[in-house]
Amino acid sequence: MSTVFNFTFVPWFRSVAPYIHMHRGKTFVVGLAGEAIAAGKLPNIVQDLALIQSMGVKVVLVHGFRPQVNEQLKAKGHAAKYSHGMRITDEVALDCAQEAAGQLRYEIEAAFSMGLPNTPMAGSKTRVISGNFITARPVGIVDGVDFRHSGLVRKVDVAGITKSLDFGAMVLISPFGFSPTGEAFNLTMEEVATSVATALQADKLVFLTEIPGIRLRPLEPETEENGIDTELPLAAAEQLLAQLPSPQQPTDTAFYLQHCVKACKGGVERSHIVPFATDGALLLEIYVHDGIGTMVVDEKLEELREATPDDVGGVLQLIEPFEKDGTLVKRDRTEIERDIANYSIIEHDGVIFACAALYPYPEARTGEMAALTVSPHSQGQGDGEKILKRIEQRARAMGLESIFVLTTRTMHWFLKRGFVQADPEWLPEARKRKYNWDRRSMVFVKKL
Template sequence: MSTVFNFTFVPWFRSVAPYIHKFRNQTFVVGIAGEAIAAGKLPNLAQDLALIQSMGVRIVLVHGFRPQVNEQLRAKGHPSRTHLGMRITDEVALDCAQEAAGQLRYEIEAAFSQGLPNTPMAGATVRVLSGNFITAQPVGVIDGIDFQHTGQVRRVDVAGLMRTLDMGAMVLLSPFGFSPTGEAFNLNMEEVATSVAIALQADKLLFITEVPGIRVQPHEAASPDNPIDTELPLAQAEQILAACGPALQPSDTGFYLQYCVRACKGGVERSHILPFAVDGALLLEVYVHDGIGTMVVDEKLESLREAHADDVGGILQLIEPFEQDGTLVKRSRTEIERDIANYTLIEHDGVIFGCAALYPYPEAKTAEMAALTVSPHSQGQGDGEKLLKRIEQRARLLGLESLFVLTTRTMHWFIKRGFAPVDADWLPEARKRKYNWDRRSRVLVKRLN
């Protein structure tokens, strides 16, 4: 049993480690919808946030309270009024909002104080600090409707927030702001989180919501495990948002997307929409390659590039499992260092997820594509085809007429992409001398038009 556990845990932990290193000392702004707390998700969310903070991430946590305020209003027999997706906050609604915020802050602070044995909180000391970091101003009158005590963010106390984060504390913000004259305003959690993320130039803005993310369009291919667009370029996100129309409600597709787009345009590189219904969604989004929700980015994080000397270690780590099971011929560090200029990589968020090498034989007007490898964590997403196309492009630039591969297990993958089987005697003389007749690799060739 322990052996099986080792075989699953060790590769998993190694795959997570690059993200732990990458996010250390970065700043995340996390907005938790009040619906998540009402659904009883706070204890697990607190554990996950404490775990992320223990790995060196600086966290600003903003809580929402829509359902809690509505519950208070119902208890008082007072109607809940909204317009353009915003609450109209009269005196009674403001009183209910203050009561709900006080109760939720108490519950959140208590959740971070539970150092329960046999949980991620065991031995954890999470200091949670709140403060008047948000200056607000009234929304005023829109469409002839006075929003009264509903406000919008006017200024974020960046210096105060940074000092608190530098102390190692987690900052907790309620969706409230105060005017310079001391007047309280009920704010929108999503606007507070977005404004803080932009002001701090945070590395991530994450919304944990009742919305699972942005669902792929019917004509697009979706993973059966996750029917969500896991990564949206900013331009595509703006197109989706334009089709959503005005006056978005919290349950609408574009409601959270509008804040992700605004954050992205304001300098926050990555904004996320995560479903609180999935336990551990925050950990899955931050530390797993494809995540669980939708991430809006200003540009594609994935880059296809030629390798350099600093990539040798990453290539070795990527190809080692495939060498061990016999899929690839074993290559030494010295060999990879010598041939590093031949390699093309797919890198995602600083981690190498695929590679391939080009070995030209100019005298025969051909080249070998070798060491084509895609990480198990990103297989099935077209990375192999991207590498193949780049290798073909490099071969054409060298004036070569064909590309060949040697394989024992993936012959059908290559045949589907235009390769045809040939006899080993077809190989260029220099390559034929190195051919391992015991391995009996199949030779496949593709003509480059």
Template sequence: MSLVFPHTFVPWFRSVAPYIHAYHGKTFVVGMAGELIAAGKLNAFVQDLAIIHAMGIKLVLVHGFRPQVNEQLAAKGHPSRFSHGQRITDAPALDAAQEAAGQLRFEIEAAFSQGLPNTPMANATVRVVSGNFLTARPVGIVDGVDFIHSGVVRRVDSPAIRRAIDIGALVLLSPFGFSPTGEAFNLRMEDVATSTAIALQADKLIFLTEVPGIRENPADPTTDIDTELVLAEAKRLLATLPPAEQPSDLGFYLQHCVKACEEGVERSHILPFAVDGAILQEVFTHDGIGTMIVDEKLESLREAGPDDIGGILQLIEPFERDGTLVKRDRTEIERDIDHYTVIEHDGVIFGCAALYPYPEARTGEMAALTVSDAVQGQGDGERILKRVEQRARATGLDSIFVLTTRTMHWFIKRGFKVVDPEWLPEARKRKYNWDRRSQVLVKNLK
């Protein structure tokens, strides 16, 4: 039996809580490459999806089956043929795709039906719904190549999918669509997942793939993964790449992520299935593990509003409890909310500070400067400080000051100087807690 250490588990679980709150009731479309199943990672992945489902997130899972169809065709002595990044589906290939899809749906539904004690699936109840949710049309003939039974998505029955996920079911889509005449077409998993995410206006489109994401320098495989790409940057990168025909090509998944974001999906992700728990790390940690494409800069530094009160309280509470900050009640924050600046990441507040001006002394107090432990050391505190300085200058203040008992050196490194408490404006001096013995530090803004 594994041991749980409260001193690590409790802070970790609390750090995850903001994402649980933020994503409850949201819709995720997950595209799973067939290579994930071929690599023997289905059970672990299903366990992770069951956890996400238990958090109240609505899920649509689209499976691929490229290696499984290749295997079926090889067993029958029939070659696999591709062009323009898509399978040429002749009659034998269509039969192989149908057999592979049936087998994979059986395996996926079986995996979601597990419930052995002492496993992540214990007490899990995930009802899987499949059906003819996709209408397709043939690809036709492209550059002289007849794709025969290969198709593209024409329509997604989003109302039916929405009804299913709204009652708590997980919708499983195979890459097959049907024409109004009943003809079956083999589709690409990536097209199905992207079209479904757009039709549902999903909150996230997530691809679990054989690639780790987009590197900061795509030409250098040793550089780190770029965890966030603004849509405009992603489009510029895509424009420099050759047409992507293989899943390993840099633009193969990127092109679908870009399309999804252009058409209303808030965020799209490229994750490596080779990393155990990749989807949990991406969804429930600050920086994630793969590449996320967003329509606007994910991290927002802005002035606070009434909707931020709960997030600020949740952020500062641990620091009040350990004595780093003076305790502030909800009424006080509600009254002073227009004084606050916040830094928001993916809908969760990770940092804040308040500016209380004393115009008669041409100075202002920066109070409650807080950055979550989850993002310590990433420069968010300095970014908030700079924004507060801008606000102070804009209101005609010549300096700002802080009172602190524990973080004096951080402020000194950023241009603050220690002064005697007698320096404080008269109105602030009357409220100074001499028992707390806070250090007073001042920064000149002129």
């Protein structure tokens, strides 16, 4: 039994290591829907957040309290009132919101203080700091509706939050804000989390929600079987929003999506919508290649383009470690300089994170994709798929009917993406002459 466990645990643990390194020192803002707490998910979510923080991530947790406030209102025989997708906060609702926020804050702090042996919290020392980090202003009267004590974020105390995070604490923020005159305003968790993530220029904004992610209509072949689109470029997310009706409740497709789009446009690289119903959803989204919910990503941050002679140094630096460990066949600098026009790359802030080359064999209507490489620092972000798609586009533009790869290590990755194994004898004559029979590379072909 233990041998089987070792065989599964060791490769699994190694596979998540790149993400642990990549996220260390980053800032994540997590918006936790009040529904998740009402559904009894708090203990597991707290364990996962403590684990994420222990791996060097700075965490700001913004909790919601929609069902808890409604419960308090019901107990007082008072109806919950909404308009434009927001609560109308009268005096009674404001009292209920303050009671619910206080109660939830204590529940969350208590959950982070647990350190029972034989639980994931054993030995965990998570210091939680809350405070008046949000200055608010009233929503006012919209289309003749007076929102009373409902507010919007006016300002985020970036210095206060940053200082607390640098101190090693997790910052907990309730959806409340105060005006400079000391008046309290009931805010929405979604707006607070988005404003905080934007003000901090956080690396991620993650909403733990009732919905499993965004279902694109019509479904595309790339989407998962359950119809969830795991990655939405910002432009596609904006396009989708424009077609959707104005959201009235959290289960409406546009409800969380509008905040993800706003955060991305405000400089937050990636925004996620993740289902709290799935145990460990946060860990799955952050540390596993395909994730579990929907990620909205600002693609402008990454440039996917054909390489130029100026990129030779960056390409060499990227592929060298993979040549050393035998994943890639060694190429000398002269060869890369000669063939640089065959390469496509993904560049981010002047650093090359992924590359691949296309060598066409027009007489056989096929082409070889070679030197496909993704930096360990960006594995799991979909860069491999992006480069593959670009190579496929270039091959189609040349009138090729298929592309092929030779590999000794990464066959599963190609099989999952529509390649099928072929005999080395299938290779075009010119390529067969260069085939290294000692290396015993497998040949995989994909029809275009």
